[in-house]
Amino acid sequence: MRMHRRTVLALAVFTGLTAxxxxxxxxxxxxxxxxxxxxxxxxxxxxxxxxxxxTAVAEMNGTVAGKKIEIVKGSSDASPDSAVRAARKLVxxxxxxxxxxxxxxxxxxxxxxxxxxxxxxxxxxxxxxxQDTTLRNPAENFFRFSTDGAQWMAGLGTYAFKDKGYKKVxxxxxxxxxxxxxxxxxxxxxxxxxxxxxxxxxxPIGNKDFSSxxxxxxxxxxxxxxxxGGADAVNFLTQYQQSGGTAPLIxxxxxxxxxxxxxxxxxxxxxxxxxxxxxxxxxxxAPAWKAFVEAYKKQPGAFPSPSxxxxxxxxxxxxxxxxxxxxxxxxxxGGKKLREALSSLSFDTPTGKVSLDKxxxxxxxxxxxxxxxxxxxxxxxxxxxxxxxxNQTLGIPEDEFxxxxxxxxxxxxxx
Amino acid sequence: xxxAISTPGATQQNWLEKLGAxxxxxxxxxxxxxxxxxxxxLTQIGGYSLIFGMLGLSLxxxxxxxxxxxxxxxxxxxxxxxxxxxxxxxxxxxxxxGWPWWLAVPFAVLAAALASALIGWISVRTEGIxxxxxxLAIATxxxxxAQQNYAIFNGHSGYAGIRAPxxxxxxxxxxxxxxxxxxxxxxxxxAAVLYGSRSTFGMTLQAIRDNPxxxxxxxxxxxxxxxxxxxxxxxxxxxxxxxxVWFNGRVSxxxxxxxxxxxxxxxxxxxxxxxxxxxxxxxLVVVLMQTFAIxxxxxxxxxxxxxxxxxxxxxxxxxxxxxxWGRIKPHLAQEAxxxxx
Numbered sequence: 001m002r003m004h005r006r007t008v009l010a011l012a013v014f015t016g017l018t019a020x021x022x023x024x025x026x027x028x029x030x031x032x033x034x035x036x037x038x039x040x041x042x043x044x045x046x047x048x049x050x051x052x053x054x055t056a057v058a059e060m061n062g063t064v065a066g067k068k069i070e071i072v073k074g075s076s077d078a079s080p081d082s083a084v085r086a087a088r089k090l091v092x093x094x095x096x097x098x099x100x101x102x103x104x105x106x107x108x109x110x111x112x113x114x115x116x117x118x119x120x121x122x123x124x125x126x127x128x129x130x131q132d133t134t135l136r137n138p139a140e141n142f143f144r145f146s147t148d149g150a151q152w153m154a155g156l157g158t159y160a161f162k163d164k165g166y167k168k169v170x171x172x173x174x175x176x177x178x179x180x181x182x183x184x185x186x187x188x189x190x191x192x193x194x195x196x197x198x199x200x201x202x203x204p205i206g207n208k209d210f211s212s213x214x215x216x217x218x219x220x221x222x223x224x225x226x227x228x229g230g231a232d233a234v235n236f237l238t239q240y241q242q243s244g245g246t247a248p249l250i251x252x253x254x255x256x257x258x259x260x261x262x263x264x265x266x267x268x269x270x271x272x273x274x275x276x277x278x279x280x281x282x283x284x285x286a287p288a289w290k291a292f293v294e295a296y297k298k299q300p301g302a303f304p305s306p307s308x309x310x311x312x313x314x315x316x317x318x319x320x321x322x323x324x325x326x327x328x329x330x331x332x333x334g335g336k337k338l339r340e341a342l343s344s345l346s347f348d349t350p351t352g353k354v355s356l357d358k359x360x361x362x363x364x365x366x367x368x369x370x371x372x373x374x375x376x377x378x379x380x381x382x383x384x385x386x387x388x389x390x391n392q393t394l395g396i397p398e399d400e401f402x403x404x405x406x407x408x409x410x411x412x413x414x415x
Numbered sequence: 416x417x418x419a420i421s422t423p424g425a426t427q428q429n430w431l432e433k434l435g436a437x438x439x440x441x442x443x444x445x446x447x448x449x450x451x452x453x454x455x456x457l458t459q460i461g462g463y464s465l466i467f468g469m470l471g472l473s474l475x476x477x478x479x480x481x482x483x484x485x486x487x488x489x490x491x492x493x494x495x496x497x498x499x500x501x502x503x504x505x506x507x508x509x510x511x512x513g514w515p516w517w518l519a520v521p522f523a524v525l526a527a528a529l530a531s532a533l534i535g536w537i538s539v540r541t542e543g544i545x546x547x548x549x550x551l552a553i554a555t556x557x558x559x560x561a562q563q564n565y566a567i568f569n570g571h572s573g574y575a576g577i578r579a580p581x582x583x584x585x586x587x588x589x590x591x592x593x594x595x596x597x598x599x600x601x602x603x604x605x606a607a608v609l610y611g612s613r614s615t616f617g618m619t620l621q622a623i624r625d626n627p628x629x630x631x632x633x634x635x636x637x638x639x640x641x642x643x644x645x646x647x648x649x650x651x652x653x654x655x656x657x658x659x660v661w662f663n664g665r666v667s668x669x670x671x672x673x674x675x676x677x678x679x680x681x682x683x684x685x686x687x688x689x690x691x692x693x694x695x696x697x698x699l700v701v702v703l704m705q706t707f708a709i710x711x712x713x714x715x716x717x718x719x720x721x722x723x724x725x726x727x728x729x730x731x732x733x734x735x736x737x738x739x740w741g742r743i744k745p746h747l748a749q750e751a752x753x754x755x756x
Contacts, residue, residue: 038709072710073709073713077674085459088455092453092455106572110575113575113576113664175563175571177572
């Protein structure tokens with residue numbers, strides 16, 4: 001019988017397309033999915049997140065409970081669609097039972113919704129920090145050991161009003177769930193202290209021209225609260241400075257992050273003295289933090305100081321590994337034991353103790369900071385104050401907090 | 416009477432012959448594919464490729480037969496996807512009229528077709544690169560509008576919680592039914608385009624592509640023919656949009672962004688636009704690359720690899736995979752003529 005070469009080719013293609021996930025983890029390795037933004041506007045942030053996660057893996061010498069850790073990476077471009085597609089590939093094709101990620105706000109909400117359809121897979125957040133990922137309608141198998149964007153703002157509103165004396169503040173933030181959460185966290189305190197926010201500007205991610213936004217900032221505001229990330233922050237700050245703006249700034253957690261502070265140019269003078277708050281502070285003197293910075297710097301391409309993405313991915317990956325260690329790396333029961341272990345996990349991170357609440361959201365220390373120039377000329381976030389053990393409801397009783405409503409563009413408001 | 420009885424056999428023969436061996440083999444393989452494929456390969460590779468193949472097909476119809484290269488096909492699909500979210504159910508607490516699927520789907524496809532006709536009507540006055548520019552402008556404008564409009568498009572986060580319906584006792588969001596749904600609609604669109612290309616309208620359209628002035632002189636209404644082609648392409652893109660929103664379970668401006676618009680163009684170029692099968696081949700290659708490139712070269716450079724593969728395909732064969740096949744086929748045919756071992 002003669003077999004056509006064409007038939008052979010067709011068969012080869014066909015079997016190639018159908019080959020099921022043969023890469024089942026051998027007994028002595030454990031597969032962990034790592035989902036971050038390796039493409040799109042947040043690539044730099046995603047790569048630093050990966051460095052953080054790999055720092056945690058390196059700390060365990062690449063093994064947990066005697067098993068070798070195998071990291072399978074998935075990439076999204078910060079859009080919820082791509083995050084779910086990448087998560088589905090990791091879970092359904094690569095067969096990971098534990099997944100760490102994603103990085104940004106809307107992605108987190110989408111992955112949480114996907115988590116509900118995969119009850120046997122354990123999802124641990126990366127750095128996505130939208131409030132509703134865990135506060136409203138949470139998924140039983142989604143854990144967040146990094147805190148949310150409103151928690152990151154703890155102490156900043158009060159500090160801006162009382163210590164800095166700002167009474168009227170305008171906000172400029174990106175138009176999606178994470179900045180909504182940040183503005184909410186800032187305003188919850190700032191409005192309560194007696195401050196006013198006469199104007200809120202929401203700009204699309206990747207906006208290049210901020211002139212209309214700058215023109216819309218009311219005259220006579222004492223400061224501008226800016227919650228923009230990466231290139232957006234650099235573009236806005238540069239254009240604001242060029243247009244002759246002089247109002248002092250208040251920074252969102254990722255606005256004065258290392259990813260922005262290391263940018264070149266005249267921004268230095270504008271950024272100096274900007275108060276901000278977040279889960280990390282560059283000049284933290286705690287030995288645990290210093291040890292973490294040293295470990296982080298061993299990763300290729302590391303920043304002078306880890307960004308909060310490196311920190312968030314580190315904390316979440318560390319928690320994952322501690323949880324896996326507790327259950328002996330056994331997830332054959334659909335991860336039930338692992339999730340129990342994670343729920344009750346409380347451990348010391350480079351930034352203090354972390355434990356989970358009933359919605360599986362972290363309670364952790366938050367750092368109030370101010371931008372200063374370091375001895376080597378690099379800008380750094382100087383630690384001003386530590387706000388200990390902030391929970392998701394910012395210390396407000398839960399029923400009262402829920403009454404404040406879901407975060408969105410119009411909530412809260414104090415014009 | 417006897418004639419009536421004897422003809423089915425004869426027509427059957429003709430029908431099979433007309434279909435061609437390639438189509439029968441390919442069709443059988445696609446129908447049997449779920450027997451061997453995992454759920455992931457069924458939906459994430461199979462279903463997704465078929466959906467993007469349909470989008471590529473709607474572009475192939477315009478570009479291949481009408482000579483109009485459009486970058487707005489994903490926008491048209493997005494309109495029907497958003498229409499499904501708005502007319503049906505979603506869990507974003509914005510709009511969501513709760514219409515049943517059999518009412519929402521025709522409306523969504525109709526809306527997409529009309530939008531496509533409108534885009535066509537605007538852009539038929541241009542030619543070549545200007546058509547690309549104007550459709551790119553429309554796609555970008557729609558993207559930014561959807562991103563910043565909250566009353567209709569619900570801004571950056573868009574709509575989530577959209578589910579494929581369950582009817583005839585089948586839950587169409589399960590892997591196998593959803594694959595067959597995609598396959599059915601893709602085959603339908605494919606057959607329609609293939610048939611349409613040989614119809615009077617298809618021939619006229621191709622003649623207009625080759626020489627619009629002569630066709631106008633012969634008394635054909637050139638603009639009307641072109642706009643009608645846009646309407647037909649809109650129906651196919653609209654159907655793909657419905658499948659896309661059921662596939663993702665959500666729709667947001669990211670779904671209809673410029674990246675996605677360019678993906679559709681890449682699919683058509685990689686696959687080849689001389690035959691309707693091209694876009695489906697292109698979609699398969701693009702989806703496989705986008706899914707698995709990260710496993711081959713790691714997270715840092717996988718987009719470079721994707722770009723290189725596309726570059727190589729276009730470099731080796733300017734008319735895509737179809738052209739590649741066209742070049743290999745004569746060799747294989749000669750091979751077959753040689754005496755076997």
